[in-house]
Amino acid sequence: DAKTTQPPSMDCAEGRAANLPCNHSTISGNEYVYWYRQIHSQGPQYIIHGLKNNETNEMASLIITEDRKSSTLILPHATLRDTAVYYCIVRSPNTGNQFYFGTGTSLTVIP
Amino acid sequence: DAEITQSPRHKITETGRQVTLACHQTWNHNNMFWYRQDLGHGLRLIHYSYGVQDTNKGEVSDGYSVSRSNTEDLPLTLESAASSQTSVYFCASSESKIGAEAFFGQGTRLTVV
Numbered sequence: 001d002a003k004t005t006q007p008p009s010m011d012c013a014e015g016r017a018a019n020l021p022c023n024h025s026t027i028s029g030n031e032y033v034y035w036y037r038q039i040h041s042q043g044p045q046y047i048i049h050g051l052k053n054n055e056t057n058e059m060a061s062l063i064i065t066e067d068r069k070s071s072t073l074i075l076p077h078a079t080l081r082d083t084a085v086y087y088c089i090v091r092s093p094n095t096g097n098q099f100y101f102g103t104g105t106s107l108t109v110i111p
Numbered sequence: 112d113a114e115i116t117q118s119p120r121h122k123i124t125e126t127g128r129q130v131t132l133a134c135h136q137t138w139n140h141n142n143m144f145w146y147r148q149d150l151g152h153g154l155r156l157i158h159y160s161y162g163v164q165d166t167n168k169g170e171v172s173d174g175y176s177v178s179r180s181n182t183e184d185l186p187l188t189l190e191s192a193a194s195s196q197t198s199v200y201f202c203a204s205s206e207s208k209i210g211a212e213a214f215f216g217q218g219t220r221l222t223v224v
Contacts, residue, residue, distance in 0.1 A: 045215070097142070
């Protein structure tokens with residue numbers, strides 16, 4: 001499995017864009033990058049995922065570098081409700097399509 | 112709306128007892144997963160299933176078992192509960208196709224005393 005590396009914590013001012021980085025330097029060509037978040041002790045919530053191209057949905061944008069060794073999750077206008085732990089996950093069809101979670105980035109949105 | 116539900120939400124049990132946590136999904140997903148979450152460890156995969164009668168071990172499967180008799184349910188059994196199994200347990204499901212997202216339940220907080 002490709003391992004991911006994320007900073008343990010980040011702060012972001014309310015209303016500003018939150019840019020959460022993730023390194024996955026050993027990623028293979030058929031492995032997807034997923035982002036989930038977990039608010040308090042709730043179940044993880046799906047945000048977005050991508051393979052090669054940048055992706056955008058109503059929640060966020062995902063920017064994947066051309067060499068696919070890193071990615072950035074962008075929350076365009078962070079709100080207090082975006083305070084959560086954000087997990088970057090590389091999902092591999094070679095190992096059964098499991099979701100292996102790391103320890104994530106704890107994002108605090110500051111008023 | 113389709114959903115995934117876990118029960119109970121909270122449970123306290125004694126060391127050595129057998130405990131079963133329920134997970135039920137109405138998406139008709141083939142893939143189902145069980146995770147545990149402890150401070151400092153994120154979510155760790157316990158067991159997973161790709162379909163009826165299929166079960167597989169994850170990273171931390173010792174002391175746990177699952178069975179898949181239908182598409183909707185994947186119960187997690189602790190054969191003989193230990194204090195080290197005090198944790199929050201999450202169930203998830205996803206479609207089989209590559210690139211599908213997984214949906215998580217709200218968790219079961221289990222305390223073994």
